[in-house]
Amino acid sequence: IDCSNKARKKQYCRTCDLFNHDDDNCPNIWRSYLLNKQPQQHSLKDVQLPVIYCYNCGDSTHFGDECKEARTSRVPNLSGSAFSGSNLPQQLRKTYFD
């Protein structure tokens, strides 16, 4: 028990609060975007969800990372991908997840 606990600790990432990688192997190291400056006045893009498709089941109601269908790719998705509601701009995340 001690041994597996140690391994678990070693695999913890403080940025993601996940147990499948450590701080030095965190996707945030490379998944870091240079964002556009926020437009002064609000445009439709700030409040409206873009066209969304699921890479797993093809539905246009969610991204692949939030798919509830069985995953068909045999490669596991442990730490999330680009195609997730959490990768939308901040102001759209609430609309998406509600």
Next chain:
Amino acid sequence: NDEAQVNALTPTSLYPWIKAHDHSKQKEIADWLTMEIKDFVSYISPSKEEIMARNSVVKTLKQQIKVCWPDAEAHVFGSFATDLYLPGSDIDMVVVSKNGDCENRHKLYQLSSFLRSKKLAKDIEVIAGAKVPIIKFVDPKTNIHLDISFERTNGLDAARRIRKWLETTAGLRELVLVVKQFLRSRKLNNVHVGGLGGYATIILCYHFIKMHPRVSTENMTASENLGTLLIEFFELYGRNFSFDNLVIAFDGKTDSPKYLKKYKYPSLIASRNPFALVVQDPDDPGNNITRSSYNLRDIKKSFGGAFQLLVDRCYYLHSASYKKRIGQSILGDIIKYKGKERDFKDE
């Protein structure tokens, strides 16, 4: 001095684009990779002399084909027409005539002996019996390889569409050229042995960029985020995308990217194996552009492998000391450039 150190430490013969372009001081690894991608693209982009040589080959052939067949017109398509060619790429041409009869065996041999007699072609091969009859040859002056096909305008439609996408999508050209060179160095770019062709590669890149949650919301600009986008391209097609369930497609009216469910489009599915890449032809909804790309297993594996190599490299360089980072390449783990050293063009 840094530059001397760079040249002393690295095997620049394998990734020559990093020579005198060191980005190891970048705080963000993603920015380093973005810059390296831009360096790679400028390294493999043709020089003015190469462009002029290619243009003159095409111009002469167009004129001379007109001499041989006055009622026919020769056009370029493929990577030459879209400016997405790598050093040493073939030039694709198509001859379209008023009568539409240039594809017959007799005419093919007529043109090939005309080109030979005018000393416009060497190593000529007439492939008359194939589904798409072509003449293959080499330009005697430049040694550029050429393919001439006949009476098929679908390549011209595709080139027009690609040029439109390139105009409206910053970053698309860079992503395509890197993925093309990646596939080429793994020998997975040849459709005759199940690889991924140029048009399919472009569609995969464009479709991915347009669907990206940060791009579709105009939250970021693709050309400023090429590093992360390259890794995420490999993440999507090498790890997550359901090749079993989905068709890559575009809306016929709006041209916006979408996925179709395979079971609803049985006519597009030729293969009995569900694990097959299906890309609907934007100009012909009943046609699957990738029906020859039967080696999806290796294509997906190579994309997944590229994802792993790139992220491992990012993690390593992220925690490496400044000294260890100098002169290193990120892209070099997935792309090697072999062949004649090229002049750097920083134009």
